[in-house]
Amino acid sequence: MRALLLTLMTVIFFSPAAQAGDAEKGAKTYRKCVSCHMVGPKAKNRVGPQLNAIIGREIASIDGYKYSKGMIAYAGEQKVWTEENLAAYLAAPRKVVKGTRMSFAGLRKETDRDNVIAYLKQASQ
Numbered sequence: 001m002r003a004l005l006l007t008l009m010t011v012i013f014f015s016p017a018a019q020a021g022d023a024e025k026g027a028k029t030y031r032k033c034v035s036c037h038m039v040g041p042k043a044k045n046r047v048g049p050q051l052n053a054i055i056g057r058e059i060a061s062i063d064g065y066k067y068s069k070g071m072i073a074y075a076g077e078q079k080v081w082t083e084e085n086l087a088a089y090l091a092a093p094r095k096v097v098k099g100t101r102m103s104f105a106g107l108r109k110e111t112d113r114d115n116v117i118a119y120l121k122q123a124s125q
């Protein structure tokens with residue numbers, strides 16, 4: 001019985017779901033993005049493009065939004081936004097996408113990046 005409990009606890013503790021971001025906390029982190037980006041049913045482009053269904057969305061694909069040459073070049077390398085490349089972009093926008101117009105210093109904490117990505121997924125539904 002003890003062994004079973006231990007195994008169960010290990011599985012729960014180390015499962016990937018336990019490390020996924022917290023959308024509620026991500027809503028707070030998103031305040032750093034909101035001056036430039038909208039998300040949700042009525043989202044429009046602002047300074048930056050709207051962010052609906054961003055995970056799995058083609059990079060630089062919003063019609064009528066004028067992306068930088070840097071972002072268009074990045075789209076040639078990466079195609080779609082994944083949790084991995086988006087987290088990297090949010091950590092250091094100008095390092096990951098050379099010449100990006102997104103003037104944002106970056107989210108230094110990994111938990112902030114995971115949380116804001118979880119929020120974006122939830123808010124686009």
Ligand code: HEC
Pocket residue numbers: 029030032033034035036037047048049051054058059060061062066067068069070071081086090099100101102103104107116
């Ligand atoms: C000062 C304004 C500003 C802030 C703050 C900002 N962004 Fe951006 N964002 C932009 C601009 C401008 C672009 C277009 C970049 C380009 O074309 O190089 C962009 C592009 C993006 C893209 C690529 C979208 C696409 O269609 O390929 C994502 C994803 C993104 N931002 C997420 C975020 C998140 C998440 C935050 C907050 C943590 C954030 N941004 C904060 C201005 C901003």
